[in-house]
Amino acid sequence: MTVWSRQGCATPGGSAVLSRGRPAQGMVVVVLFHRYAMGGVGGVGEGRQRPGGRPESVGGVRVALGVVSGVVAIALAAVLVDRFVLGAEWWQVRHTVTAEPVTPQRDVGPPPGPLTVSWERTTRIHHGSVAGYDGLAHAVAQGQVVTASGSGLEVHDARTGADRWSYRRSGWTLLGWAATRSRLLGYFERDGDRGERLVIAFDALSGGLLWQREGPRPAAVSRTTLRWPAGSGVLLTTDDERRTLFGVSAVTGNRVWRLPLPRGCRLFEGSSRPSDGREDLAALALDCAGKARHSRLLAVEPGAGTVAWDRPLGSKESPEVSMLDGVTLVSDGTALRAFDADGGQFGVWKGAGVCGDTMCPAVLRSGRLLVVYHPDGAKRGETRMEAVRVPSGKLEWGRGTPAYAALAEAGGQVFALRPRLSGRLLPAGVDIVDPGGGDATSAPAPISVNLDLPGPRPWLAAAGGLLYAAVPQAAPRPDGSARLVALRGGLAGGGPAELGGVPAADWPDACSLLAEPDLVAARVDGHTAEPRRASAGPVRLPRPVSCRYEPPEKDGDPGDREGEEPEGEGTESPDPAGSSPADPGGSAGPGEDGEGQEDAGVERTVGGFTVSVRWVGRTEHVASQLLDALQATQAKARKRRDIGADEAYEIGPAAGMIALRVGRYVVVVEADRPPGVAARLARSVAHRLHHPS
Structure with a gap:
């Protein structure tokens, strides 16, 4: 041993x-x-022994060699897996292309009159790893509609809405896009690693991949539209310090010029809309240090990489920048400023809230700049449209207008999207404005607009006899989406265009939708009815479209205190979201409306309530479209199948609002208290509409 x-x-x-x-x-x-x-x-x-009887130890050498070989094999396997599996294009990328030709569109919108949906698309909002970059944008060009979101790029035929090409990249988020000539470019960042960047160039018509580069950083990407400037076949990028501009060829992906920014200045980052561009000029906002420390606006010719002009602005905040054909608009928090092609300021509209929270809608047509703004010192909600001659700055006309959410121009006409056709009616409205004098005609649009929703702002464009509109939606909840619709001229019908071709006589009296037995059954027979009327443009409806029921004052009831808003006032707001008060106790009891509750400990007195006819469609399909559009723009909506209507939705956090459709009629019932009374009244309304007397 x-x-x-x-x-x-x-x-x-x-x-x-x-x-x-x-x-x-x-x-x-x-x-x-x-x-x-x-x-x-x-x-x-x-x-084994060496000569002389000394043992030879080879086990340690073999173990060392085995360990080294194992480490090398593991490292090689990791590199191969990262390169050919984790980083492989075949599973990360979903890329479709097309060889189908596209038909160019004429510069013309739909004719005056009712509008109907030609086609529509819904794009879900992508909430990536980078906070704030959940914007979504659309553009119409070369017979195509481009949709850019955090998920990637989608391109559709502008006439039919058919798919043409798309590009998505799993594990990456699209944070910017640009277009110049026949190129479309996307900027992607890997989720969780902002240092891993990728710029990809596509053929705009076919979607074919032309080149891709790692590392470039786009210059001044808009957080709301995800757009960054490009023009003359060159896209603008910057360094990590944002103090230098680079021009990158959209054809080859190679750098073609370098432009240092003025001393002490850098590009804004993460701003709402710090830049914009067209083919021959790009405008970028600069954050400059110094005594005044005001921001500046730098205009660059993208093809040559030279500065066209440089102008100081009125505050140090990041401005909103918008470019039209020959005009640059900047809202800097102190005023809205308009510059011509040479950088001369020809228009200024002063006021901190002149544009509200976003850029003022504006279009350029026949040498006139049309701007919609909020006058400084005016009442809340007051809006004005003015036409200014370019470049003299002469005011040609101005008038009060609705709070237009977006403008577009085509065929010598200006199209304006208003959130409501009328304050008491459901659909949005489209006005066709004469740029020469400001005269306008109105028509309902089969969409619903809720400006309180987060997400993309309303957008409008016109081409090929179609009007394209994009509006935010709450559905699918909780992420939300943007609904893009292409509208064309609809059937005229026998009534006015402002009512969608429906005769005014077809509109029922809102106060007749609840009969005396219905009021007695709901314990509201003592309420007082207050009819309210509405107009759609110049057309005034002959019967009340809304009926407000107020409870009688009890003995000892202090009534409405001075300076206090009456209970239930404001339930006729154009946007039903939030108009129903929250239910402090929730709905209890066996019925989903809480109808089985006993009186003990529960307030059974019915407060004020409202019954309003929101729309009468030319067909049942049109009415159904509008009701669906309404519920899609509400933060909370639940389908109700127990109302007895063709369709019904409970809107809001409590059961205080019921929107229903019976045939061509869309009606909304709003009740303050108690829980469930709105549903009971809605059943009575549905019964009366099904069985008119």
């Missing part, structure tokens, strides 16, 4: 004992028995 001690010394004996000491764990002894054919027993280390 040979015993190996901790120092490696051998001791004679009948077995071999190998001792290896480990720190803090003492000694581990492994006993191995090895019998030779000669009957002898040898030590573990005695198999």
